[in-house]
Amino acid sequence: MTPFDFFVLSGLLFAVGLFGVIVRRNVISLFFSLELLLNSANVLLVGFSKLHRNLFGEVFVFFVLAVAAAEAAVGLAVVVALYRYRKSVNTEDFSILRW
Amino acid sequence: MREIFFYLFAFLSVAFAVISVTHRNVIKGGIALLSSFVSLGAVYFTAGAEFIGIVQVIVYGGAIVVLYLFALMTMDLKSFGKEPLRTLSVAVGGAVSLVLLVSVLYAGYKFYGGAVTAGISGAKEIALPLFYRFLLPFEVVSVLLLVATVGAVAVGRREE
Numbered sequence: 001m002t003p004f005d006f007f008v009l010s011g012l013l014f015a016v017g018l019f020g021v022i023v024r025r026n027v028i029s030l031f032f033s034l035e036l037l038l039n040s041a042n043v044l045l046v047g048f049s050k051l052h053r054n055l056f057g058e059v060f061v062f063f064v065l066a067v068a069a070a071e072a073a074v075g076l077a078v079v080v081a082l083y084r085y086r087k088s089v090n091t092e093d094f095s096i097l098r099w
Numbered sequence: 100m101r102e103i104f105f106y107l108f109a110f111l112s113v114a115f116a117v118i119s120v121t122h123r124n125v126i127k128g129g130i131a132l133l134s135s136f137v138s139l140g141a142v143y144f145t146a147g148a149e150f151i152g153i154v155q156v157i158v159y160g161g162a163i164v165v166l167y168l169f170a171l172m173t174m175d176l177k178s179f180g181k182e183p184l185r186t187l188s189v190a191v192g193g194a195v196s197l198v199l200l201v202s203v204l205y206a207g208y209k210f211y212g213g214a215v216t217a218g219i220s221g222a223k224e225i226a227l228p229l230f231y232r233f234l235l236p237f238e239v240v241s242v243l244l245l246v247a248t249v250g251a252v253a254v255g256r257r258e259e
Binding site for chain 1: 101171
């Protein structure tokens with residue numbers, strides 16, 4: 001394993017997640033893509049942590065996990081509330097939120 | 100041996116990520132995302148990050164994806180409707196993510212660093228920096244989780 005392998009894995013995951021964020025219109029799929037973006041950062045943090053023989057990167061991954069869990073809980077609550085209001089999870093039906 | 104498993108699980112996680120992003124059925128996308136996260140946990144194991152691999156499977160696989168699937172169960176999947184494939188957004192998304200991928204790969208190619216040596220970092224090794232050097236952030240994270248829980252309940256509550 002070289003550092004380049006971690007770069008490749010992280011870059012591929014980030015590219016896939018970014019593609020999903022731009023292309024998908026379903027809010028749940030958008031959340032899936034967001035989780036992929038967070039995970040790609042985690043891959044590089046673990047890789048650098050192993051490269052430098054320093055555990056701070058892995059500690060940071062732990063914090064990223066906690067923030068991801070909080071984001072998922074609040075985001076899903078918002079989506080469920082919006083679904084009750086609009087009976088839809090398509091982002092185009094939420095254009096009323098736009099100023 | 101470790102390298103073989105690293106490449107195998109890295110390939111699996113990217114393949115499942117592609118499925119989860121492109122699949123039209125959201126439930127199947129969620130299951131693919133679950134597989135992608137479990138494969139990433141295996142990647143962390145092959146890199147020697149034992150504790151992170153376990154937490155990845157428990158938190159991402161066991162908590163977050165299951166939370167999404169539970170929320171999907173409260174919705175009417177038939178009402179989601181078809182997502183028309185817009186060529187413009189696919190082209191823009193593909194171009195942007197391709198540019199980003201190339202720049203990350205270029206940075207990785209230019210990056211000088213030795214081989215990744217995998218000492219195993221289990222719960223014991225992580226606990227030392229986590230509870231000495233990063234104790235305050237750790238406590239702040241607990242407050243963040245409490246705020247997120249209260250906020251989720253407050254937002255998701257049904258107005259009477």
